[in-house]
Amino acid sequence: MAAKVGIVLVSHSAALAEGAAELAGQIGGGAVTIVTAGGTDDGRIGTSAAKVQRAVQAADGGAGIVILPDLGSSVLTVRALLAGPDELPAHVVMADAPFVEGAVAAAVAAAGDGDLDAVLEAAQEARHARKL
Amino acid sequence: MPESSEATITLAGDLHARPAGALCVAAAKFDATVRLSVGASEADARSVLAVMQLGASRGQEVTVSAAGPDAEAAVAAVIGILAEATSAGE
Numbered sequence: 001m002a003a004k005v006g007i008v009l010v011s012h013s014a015a016l017a018e019g020a021a022e023l024a025g026q027i028g029g030g031a032v033t034i035v036t037a038g039g040t041d042d043g044r045i046g047t048s049a050a051k052v053q054r055a056v057q058a059a060d061g062g063a064g065i066v067i068l069p070d071l072g073s074s075v076l077t078v079r080a081l082l083a084g085p086d087e088l089p090a091h092v093v094m095a096d097a098p099f100v101e102g103a104v105a106a107a108v109a110a111a112g113d114g115d116l117d118a119v120l121e122a123a124q125e126a127r128h129a130r131k132l
Numbered sequence: 133m134p135e136s137s138e139a140t141i142t143l144a145g146d147l148h149a150r151p152a153g154a155l156c157v158a159a160a161k162f163d164a165t166v167r168l169s170v171g172a173s174e175a176d177a178r179s180v181l182a183v184m185q186l187g188a189s190r191g192q193e194v195t196v197s198a199a200g201p202d203a204e205a206a207v208a209a210v211i212g213i214l215a216e217a218t219s220a221g222e
Contacts, residue, residue: 005218026149027149027150027180028153028157029153029154029157104149104181105181108153108176110157111157112157112159112160112161113161114160124180126181130185131185
């Protein structure tokens with residue numbers, strides 16, 4: 001079986017990241033690697049570049065990784081890592097997407113063996129998803 | 133030579149998030165393009181959010197249509213998931 005695209009959820013809150021990962025994993029059928037980077041290194045609300053780097057390493061199955069940040073400094077932290085020379089591997093991209101919907105859409109696309117572009121696109125299409 | 137196929141099922145229960153995900157993962161494994169329609173609403177079966185947005189509920193008719201070389205198998209697979217998922221009372 002081909003490697004699946006990995007997903008990294010970056011949130012200010014460890015609980016939020018864990019919950020979104022649990023939900024997306026269930027809807028995706030459990031076949032996808034979803035790793036979280038939530039909160040600061042000492043467990044407070046905030047973001048940690050080191051946690052993001054460790055999560056990316058853990059999610060790397062060789063088929064690429066889509067990072068979904070929740071908001072604000074999560075985005076800035078990931079952006080700074082992506083801009084650096086070698087903080088993250090080359091096949092890592094950040095999705096501009098709502099956190100929960102994007103995580104679910106990305107998990108399902110990855111479970112269906114979508115490639116990095118397809119998973120990124122699925123996550124970003126979540127911007128247009130309406131609830132009503 | 134592109135083929136097309138279509139089938140309709142009456143849902144025995146609501147289409148919840150988990151079976152919607154299973155349906156999309158299954159549909160993605162086929163080359164055929166698969167679409168779901170409920171009343172006037174339509175969704176690409178590869179988009180879990182679009183499928184959930186259909187809000188398909190118990191008693192509603194869902195039409196699954198596919199176009200592509202393996203259209204028939206794709207429709208059968210998706211209909212099978214809809215039948216199983218909505219009858220299990222999930």
